[in-house]
Amino acid sequence: MKISIVTINYNDRNGLERTIKSVLDQTFQSFEYIVIDGGSNDGSRELLQEHTNKFDYWVSEPDNGIYNAMNKGLEHVTGDYVLFLNSGDRLFAQDILEKVSKTGLEADFNYGDLEMEDEHGSWIKKYPDELTTKYLVNAALPHQGLFIKKEVFDQYGGYNENYKIVSDWLHYAELFVQKKATFKRIPFTVSIFDRSGISSSSAHQELHDKERQEVLQMLFSEELLALIKENNQLKVENGRLKRLLQSRTVRLALKITGKKLEKGKFI
Numbered sequence: 001m002k003i004s005i006v007t008i009n010y011n012d013r014n015g016l017e018r019t020i021k022s023v024l025d026q027t028f029q030s031f032e033y034i035v036i037d038g039g040s041n042d043g044s045r046e047l048l049q050e051h052t053n054k055f056d057y058w059v060s061e062p063d064n065g066i067y068n069a070m071n072k073g074l075e076h077v078t079g080d081y082v083l084f085l086n087s088g089d090r091l092f093a094q095d096i097l098e099k100v101s102k103t104g105l106e107a108d109f110n111y112g113d114l115e116m117e118d119e120h121g122s123w124i125k126k127y128p129d130e131l132t133t134k135y136l137v138n139a140a141l142p143h144q145g146l147f148i149k150k151e152v153f154d155q156y157g158g159y160n161e162n163y164k165i166v167s168d169w170l171h172y173a174e175l176f177v178q179k180k181a182t183f184k185r186i187p188f189t190v191s192i193f194d195r196s197g198i199s200s201s202s203a204h205q206e207l208h209d210k211e212r213q214e215v216l217q218m219l220f221s222e223e224l225l226a227l228i229k230e231n232n233q234l235k236v237e238n239g240r241l242k243r244l245l246q247s248r249t250v251r252l253a254l255k256i257t258g259k260k261l262e263k264g265k266f267i
Contacts, residue, residue, distance in 0.1 A: 001101060003031040003147070004079030008069040008086050010038035013047055015088030015194065020047075022090035022192075024054055028097035032056040034076050036069045044087075067159040067167045074158050081105050081147040084168075088194040089144045096190060100147065107182040108152050109172055112145040112190030124189055131183040136176060137220060140169045145190035148172075152181065165204075166211045170219075177219050 005023055009016045016037075023033055037044050037060035045060040052058065057076040063069045070084060085091065092115060100112075114125045127142070128135055156175060159167040175181035 001030070001081070001105065002079040003097060003100070004034065004077040004082045004150070005031055006034045006036065006070065006073035006077065006082060006084050008036045008038070008066065008073065008084070009040065009044055010069075010087075011040045011042045011044065012087040013040070013043045016044050017047055018090055019085055019087050020051060020054075023085065024051075025094050026091065026097045027095045028101055030101070031097060032077075032079055034058065034073050036063070036073045037061075038063045038069055064161065065164055067161045067163070070168075071158040071161065074153055077150055077153075079150060081110070081149055082153070083147050084143045085191065086144070090192040090194075092189045092191055099188065100186060100190070103186060105147050105149075107184035108149045108175070109141070109181060109183045110147040110186055111141045111183065112186035112188060114142045114145050115189055115192045116195055117192055118195040122192075127185060129185050131176065131185075133177065133220070136169075136173045137216065140166075141172060142191070142193065143168045144193050145186070146172075147186075163211050163215075165208045166215055169212075170215045173215065173219055 007016070007019050007023075009019075016035075020035075023031075033055050035048060035055055035058040037048060037058070039045075039060055039062040048055070048058050048060060059072070063072065073084075074082070091097065100110075111127055113127055115122050116125050125142075127145075131141075152175065156179065159171055161167070163170060172181070172183075176183065
C-alpha cells in the first residue's frame with residue numbers, strides 16, 4: 001500500500017516547516033510527498049527548494065484558493081490513499097503512518113482522531129465509531145486525519161472550487177448520502193491540528209455558515225433537517241433540565257420539603 005501526502009501552503013513558512021518535518025521523520029517510508037504552494041513571498045519557496053530532493057513533486061505558483069490547490073495536488077497523486085496534511089498540521093507521532101499501514105485501509109474514507117491545539121493548550125477530539133447522516137448534518141470529519149481512496153477521486157472527481165470553506169465536507173457528505181461510499185474509523189489519534197491560524201472574523205464565519213446551509217439544502221430533505229433540528233433542540237433542553245435538577249438549589253429544596261425526585265417528577 002502506498003500513501004500519498006499532499007500539503008498546501010500560502011505564506012505560512014513556519015507552519016510548513018513543522019508539517020514537512022513531521023512527514024519526513026516518519027518510520028514508514030512507503031509514501032509520496034506532494035507540496036502545492038500558492039506563490040508565497042514569506043520564504044516558503046526557499047524552504048521548499050532546500051528540501052526539493054525530499055518531495056515527489058512541488059510547485060510554487062499563484063492559485064485560486066484552498067480547493068484549487070488541493071485539486072492541483074490530486075493531479076500528481078499516484079498512491080492508493082491520499083491524506084491532505086496542510087501547512088501547520090502535523091502527524092501525531094513518528095510511527096503514525098506505520099500504525100495506519102498495519103491497521104489497514106479498506107474503506108473509501110478512513111478517519112482518525114485529532115489532537116486539537118491552540119494558545120490555551122491541547123485536547124483530543126474523538127470521532128464517531130460509525131458515521132451517520134445526523135452526524136454529517138451537525139459536524140464534519142477532519143481532512144488532517146482522513147485517508148481517502150484514490151479511486152474515489154478518479155471516479156467522482158476532486159473538490160468543488162465554487163465553495164471556499166466547506167468543499168471537503170461537501171465531497172464526502174455527498175458521497176455518503178448519494179453514492180453510499182464506505183467509511184471506517186481508525187482507532188487512534190492521527191494528526192495534530194493547529195487551531196491558532198483559524199480566522200475568527202465575522203466575515204469568515206458568515207461565509208462558512210452560508211456555504212454550509214447551501215450544502216445542507218442541496219443534500220438533505222427539508223423533512224430530515226427539521227427532524228434533526230428538533231432532536232438537537234430536545235437534547236439541549238434535556239441537558240439544561242438535567243443540570244437544573246442537579247443544582248444545589250433544587251437539592252436544598254428537596255431536603256427542606258422532604259420530597260424526592262423520581263423519573264423527572266417530584267413525589
